[in-house]
Amino acid sequence: MRYFEDVTVGQRASFGKYVVTREEVVAFAERYDPQPFHLSDEAAAGTHFGRLSASGWHTCAMTMAMIVENLKRHDEAGLGSPGIDELRWLRPVYPGDTLRCETEILDKRQSKSRPEMGLYRSRMTVFNQNDVAVMSFISQAMIRTREAG
Template sequence: MQYFEDLEIGKVARFGRYEVTREEVIEFARRYDPQPFHLSDEAAAATHFGRLSASGWHTCAMTMAMLVANLKEHRQAGLGSPGMDELRWLVPVYPGDVLRVESEVLEKRVSQSRPEMGIFKSRVTVFNQDDVAVMSMISNGLIQTRPR
């Protein structure tokens, strides 16, 4: 199990592989972000996207799927997250893209009010198959301290 004490500031983890499909882009958009350029090739062609693109929120959801799979694989004693400090959609994500994640631990501290948990910040960057950054965020995570 990986605990707060095991987190190393500056350590970079590289993981994940998520193939973006046309069907999933449209289904997500229908349910959660029904803007025309996420639903129609014709509508998207008339915008700066040029073609059907994934919602930024869909990119977040795909990233979360990769993050959780990585946490399970490394058995991190995670306790969720109080949120993010910033989120940037850098370039569009298109059907056919293959996404991956890099995460760097920026800082960490033990909670003053709850010493059984720590708080850490990570820079999470999502890349496509061409190693172009498509999204970045600063994530705040909660994690158990090592049981005594």
């Protein structure tokens, strides 16, 4: 189990592999972000995307899937997140792309009001198969302290 005490400022990790499919891009767009450039190549051709592209919110969802899989693999004593800051969609994500994540711990602190809990901030960068950054954000995470466990 990974607790607050095990989190080190400056610590880096690389994880995940998510293959983006055309079917998933369209299905997500139809349900949550039905803008034309997320629904068809023809509509996207006349935009700066040039072809069908994933919604930025879909990119967030795919990233979350990789994060949760990584947390399960490392058995983190996570308690959720109060939010993210500085979300940026840097480049389009297209069907056929393969996404991966890199993260760095920026800082951490133990909660004064809830000593059984710590918080840390990390910078998440999502890359495609060409090592081009497509999205970044700063996440805040809550995690149990070892004493609470």
